[in-house]
Amino acid sequence: MSKKTIESLSETYVEGMSQIYLLIDMNGLTYIGTTRLIFSDRWNTHLSDKKCGNFCSSQKLDWSTVMVYHLETCSNEDKSVREGYWMTRYPDCVNIRRNLTKRKVCKTDKQTLEQRKEIQRAYYQRNSKAILKYKNEYYAKNTSTILEKKRQYYNMNKEQILFKARLRNERIKNAEKLTLIETTDFLELINNY
Numbered sequence: 001m002s003k004k005t006i007e008s009l010s011e012t013y014v015e016g017m018s019q020i021y022l023l024i025d026m027n028g029l030t031y032i033g034t035t036r037l038i039f040s041d042r043w044n045t046h047l048s049d050k051k052c053g054n055f056c057s058s059q060k061l062d063w064s065t066v067m068v069y070h071l072e073t074c075s076n077e078d079k080s081v082r083e084g085y086w087m088t089r090y091p092d093c094v095n096i097r098r099n100l101t102k103r104k105v106c107k108t109d110k111q112t113l114e115q116r117k118e119i120q121r122a123y124y125q126r127n128s129k130a131i132l133k134y135k136n137e138y139y140a141k142n143t144s145t146i147l148e149k150k151r152q153y154y155n156m157n158k159e160q161i162l163f164k165a166r167l168r169n170e171r172i173k174n175a176e177k178l179t180l181i182e183t184t185d186f187l188e189l190i191n192n193y
Contacts, residue, residue, distance in 0.1 A: 014073055016075075016076065017036075017073050017074065017075060017076065018034050018035065018036050018073070018074055018075070018076050018078075018079035018082075019034065019035055019036075019039060019070065019072075019073050020032065020033070020034045020070075020071045020072050020073075020074065020079070020082055020083055020086055021033050021034070021035070021039065021068060021069060021070055021071060022068070022069040022071055022086070022090070023058060023061055023066050023067070023068060023069075024066065024067050024069070025061040025062040025063075025065045025066050025067075026062060026065035027062055027065075029060055029061050029062070029094055030090045030092065030093045030094065031057065031058040031060075031061055031093055031094050031095060032071075032083055032086045032087050032090060032093050032095055033046075033058065033083075034079045034080075034082070034083045036076060036079075039068075043068075046058050046063075047063065057094045057095050057096045058094065060094045061094065071086055072086075
């Protein structure tokens with residue numbers, strides 16, 4: 001196990017592989033993580049999650065004193081099992097435990113998901129104006145790129161999009177027919193009463 005800087009850990013990136021890493025703060029708290037991303041991108045996600053209030057068990061760490069260690073590089077298929085192995089090597093890690101082999105969601109994960117949604121909802125309510133402003137500025141700066149990506153997506157998925165649109169239109173027409181039939185039946189019922 002070697003202590004690495006974020007930049008040097010990013011250099012260990014191998015496309016199609018996962019990196020397993022260990023974070024330790026000065027209080028001795030540890031976190032085992034895995035990423036398919038370049039590590040600097042994953043690091044930024046950790047920091048963003050903490051700033052935005054998105055739940056990640058790594059938030060318990062004192063980020064100003066975190067040291068990063070590269071544990072191993074493994075295949076994407078094995079990453080959950082290998083991460084679980086490292087969690088057993090560091091049993092006091094702050095990670096919320098999951099059954100990593102069967103991929104079942106534990107009660108704790110469900111509670112955490114609900115908590116996370118509530119935190120995100122509250123964050124959005126507090127910052128909705130700033131978020132909307134950012135989205136509008138981003139769209140204004142990147143309109144041509146966004147429209148080009150939408151065009152590409154449409155061209156690649158044209159058949160599915162048209163099929164879903166036909167289904168949606170049929171459902172709307174059927175709902176309108178049902179409403180018309182129900183109204184007619186109701187009027188007949190009133191007249192016969």
